[in-house]
Amino acid sequence: MVIELIILISPLLSIITSLFLEKRHYSKVSTILTGIAFFLSLYVLLFANKESSFIFFKFDGLGTLLASYILLVSLVIHKYSENYMKDEQGLKRYFILLDLMTWNLLTLVLSNHLLVLFASWHLMGVILYFLLTFNNRREQAVESGRLALFTHRLADVPLLIAVFLLYKQHGTFEISKLAQVITTESSDTLWIPTLLIILSGIIKSAQIPFHVWLVYSMEGPTPVSALMHAGIVNAGSIIVSKFSFLFAYDLYGLSLSFLVGIITAVLGSTLMLIQNDVKRALGYSTVGQMGYMMMEVGVGAFALAIYHMMAHGIFKATLFLSSGGVIHEARRDPNIPRDEVYDALIKKEEPYKDTPTLFYGAISLLVPLLLVLITHYIFEPDFFKYQAPLILLFFGWITSAQVLLNLFKVGREKPRLTAFLGIVSLFVFLSIYVFMSLLLKGLVFPYEGLQEKVYERAFSNPVLLVLGIAISLILVLVGWILIYFANREEPVKVHLSLYAHLSRELYFPDLYKLIGEGFMKIARILAFTSFSALSVYGIFYTGEPLKNFPLEAFILAFFIPLFPISLITSYLIRRFWIYSYPLVVLLGVISLAFIRIPENEFLYYLASFTLLFHSLRAVLSQSFKEGISELYPALLSLIWLSKEEAHFIFLLLPSALLYLLGIYTKRMLHTDSFYYVGGLMEKIPIYSLLLVMASLQACLTPLMPSFYSFFDTLLKANVIQATLLITGWFLLGAAIALSVWRPLHGLPREDINYTDFMRR
Structure with missing residues (x-):
């Protein structure tokens, strides 16, 4: 109990030390306390044999795992920030906010109380606002901070309604008691909270069309971007996993998550290729990866989504922490690097002629399919029993084929060696992916039979299943066709138009600007026109005579x-x-x-x-x-x-x-x-x-x-x-x-x- 308490309050102790230390010393103390909390959480994760609870918090398997992940990312960012931010004005304020965000994320994953969970969910957006506006003299930083705050507050609304409905129906704020009641007593209305929870996760996880806050929040310090992409934007899979016991009664939430996720994955990855700004390209890359994560949620593979979240978070945090050096190096280099997307779509440069396209194409399609089937059959043979998870096989096949094809393009000089190494690497990667999913399943689904019920609920509506597969196939085929015709001597004329629309980011930023201006105009009209207020006043008149008031x-x-x-x-x-x-x-x-x-x-x-x-x-x-x-x-x-x-x-x-x-x-x-x-x-x-x-x-x-x-x-x-x-x-x-x-x-x-x- 003492160890768990130290883990939870370490960020708060760090904030308290800021009152007595100079900023340089405080940054080091903050890093040390974060490191202590991380190693203690790792000890609890690996060696503690039972769950522990105190006040409003619960250290179970999933909570401790996520706490260790959050503290690891926070420790790396703390250490990096010591040197990166040392000359910045407001260094102490930055580390206080960093500690506050770390503590808030810990309370989110460890909370066992609905209101504490909602408070952490809400305060995430507030603390992020002040981190993004750290460079408070820059108007663009303030605007991006406001956009992030509004989007996160919008994401709070569905979760607030879900908390309200769950408490009103079951009469308890304790999540563990709520899980016991729901798993023993079914209800026909639980699909409403699950839909609201999915909607809240979609908005906060930067799914299209709610992705602009993430892409345009690059005015904050680079370590803040790393924390945001490694932890905050992953909130969708966290909140769904916290309420996994509800999704045995879901009707529409999982299907919505899959449909929105696939659109986000394709569009986010496509828009990433168009960007000429390093950090914005990484932002769209995260949007695409969050789309894949919500797809995994949509098919009921919550454990796979958690592993995806952690693997991508650590990888993307490393990229963002390295992007500062890349940007500085590019500023010293007068040569502008060539844009391969521009060459393919606009200049129409022809590829190498010595590539045996048919041979590589056959290997790229057949070998990944066999690897995907073999790895799932070895580690999880029951996977083939359920309808919804089979969609993951399809996307695993397509993604693996793309990886293998790119390897062939890189290794033209030694195609056989490249093919062998690519196949072995792909088999190892898929094996780890499936094995980790199986390993985490017991943490995400602690109740017997819960995983099977969620699988059955995922795409229980055959219309939505067919629609999801159709959208995915159409998008993949359109992409392949465009790539094929881009390499021909007489390319399709649509490429120039397509590049123009994609370079404007499909006009989402313009749409946001119009919505903001429209909202302010409507607010002025409604606020200063008494007739509009009086009309609404009359709507709620119940017919009761005034004399009875x-x-x-x-x-x-x-x-x-x-x-x-x-x-x-x-x-x-x-x-x-x-x-x-x-x-x-x-x-x-x-x-x-x-x-x-x-x-x-x-x-x-x-x-x-x-x-x-x-x-x-x-x-x-x-x-x-x-x-x-x-x-x-x-x-x-x-x-x-x-x-x-x-x-x-x-x-x-x-x-x-x-x-x-x-x-x-x-x-x-x-x-x-x-x-x-x-x-x-x-x-x-x-x-x-x-x-x-x-x-x-x-x-x-x-x-x-x-x-x-x-x-x-x-x-x-x-x-x-x-x-x-x-x-x-x-x-x-x-x-x-x-x-x-x-x-x-x-x-x-x-x-x-x-x-x-x-x-x-």
């Missing part, structure tokens, strides 16, 4: 604001924020002391809409006074839904903290604008830390007190109310990232005298 509800709505009275409260705070906010809060406290929240269905719908409406307006906030004027009615509307006056202090706290920080900004910097001032993270780090903590409270971040009020409210809501609440929760996070965190980044102004709390 309790009088105390109208009185209370002035101080615990409800729409449309909340517009008056919002205006008063915006207009006289320094003086009116304390008065509004005082009247709210007094009103709750003497007036009980009435029971009225219409008021509950109205409170749900109030949260959504003012969260949308908060997205457009440009100053502290505007942000506080929207956060106050948005958060306090939850009191009407929870019917708990005791939640008042937790829901008031975020806007109160931002009010105090806003006053400090106004007095010291002579402005409360989010746009005028910049560079706060660089100039006043203690103030920036407090601002981040207050804003995380405001956007109802898990593990913050305000979140529990929100989740308690969510449990009491019906479907429509829950939809409005979750949408409002998402918009609050967007508002914080777009407005409150804006002054943290950018160039400090020369006309402002920055003064931190502890430096006055």
Whole structure:
């Protein structure tokens, strides 16, 4: 138990040492503590004979394996960063964030509590945002960080709904108890959480069309890119494996994972070939590999997906850590390397004529097929019993054929030796691949018969099975045809057009830009057009006459604001924020002391809409006074839904903290604008830390007190109310990232005298 506790808290101990050490010494201590945690986790993995649990965490076989993998990658990145980042400003902040991300990933894989799991899933995106915006003076780094944060918060929504449904149906947050209940009692509605979990994994694992955040997040330090590609983007297979016991009852989730995975694998790998930027090419390579990983999930091969994740993660981390040297070397070399894809598609350069195409083609197709069948038959003969895993044989065959063909192209001078070495290497590789899948199966599927049930559920719908195979065959055949005609003297004219579209990355970045601009335009229209709000207000009218509404509800709505009275409260705070906010809060406290929240269905719908409406307006906030004027009615509307006056202090706290920080900004910097001032993270780090903590409270971040009020409210809501609440929760996070965190980044102004709390 002591060893497991040390493993879990080592990153936190490292953060604590940062308070007492200089940045150079702290980086070394951080690396040492990470190394100690890794070797301890390896000891537990190899020599511990039983599972151990404490508080909200459980050290089982899968959790300990993933913890060892995470700590290994983190140790390598820590050691590399000691030298790579030594001259960077903000070195201590970087290592604190690195330790925080390591701890968060450990809690993700070791958690045995639904809310702790969801908190780790959510905080992954928040910590990643600050890692990607480490170079906070670069606008492109800030924009890529925001895109990553929005995408990850979008991925949080399906998992939040799944956690809500699982707890509401089974009444427990403990994952191990949930597994016992579900494996003994079947349910017809469990396919909904499995579909939501798959959808959450698809978004966070950079599957198309949600891949842009990964490819365009290269403005962060190179070690951050290595950590992101080796650990964070692999979250899809981790979350699915954590809930593997649910997928014995799945209907559509696994099929969706396979279809999206195959499209992502092909398009990601194709777009990788077009890139002329090393890091972006590696990014698209990861997108393609994550597509393969989700395909493996889709056919029920969760153990294979875990092995794929670890093997690819270590490999890709090494590539990213080496890419910095490649980039520096390329900058010193005036010669531009030739682009083979450009030569094939545009210049139409002919290949070598001495290649016996028919002979190599036959070997490339027949030998890999035999190797794939032999290795699976030796290590896992039961594999052939199930319909879905047979698709893996097909892709194993195609991939192996491509590998062997490329080996022949490289070794034209000694074709026989190349063929022999290629076949032996391929057999060894396939054997390890299948053996590791078999070895990890007991960790991913701890219950007897669970693997077989998942295999049976994968592609239980024959239509989806045929569709998946058809898409894969069409994409592979189209690729082969294009390659064949690219080498002819009269090539197909489509190549130039195809290259043009692929070079624009199939217009996904342009589409994202249009969506962002459209969202902001719609937000402005809805936020400042009262007619749109009133129309939605009328939708939720239940037909109950106004005369039946309790009088105390109208009185209370002035101080615990409800729409449309909340517009008056919002205006008063915006207009006289320094003086009116304390008065509004005082009247709210007094009103709750003497007036009980009435029971009225219409008021509950109205409170749900109030949260959504003012969260949308908060997205457009440009100053502290505007942000506080929207956060106050948005958060306090939850009191009407929870019917708990005791939640008042937790829901008031975020806007109160931002009010105090806003006053400090106004007095010291002579402005409360989010746009005028910049560079706060660089100039006043203690103030920036407090601002981040207050804003995380405001956007109802898990593990913050305000979140529990929100989740308690969510449990009491019906479907429509829950939809409005979750949408409002998402918009609050967007508002914080777009407005409150804006002054943290950018160039400090020369006309402002920055003064931190502890430096006055």
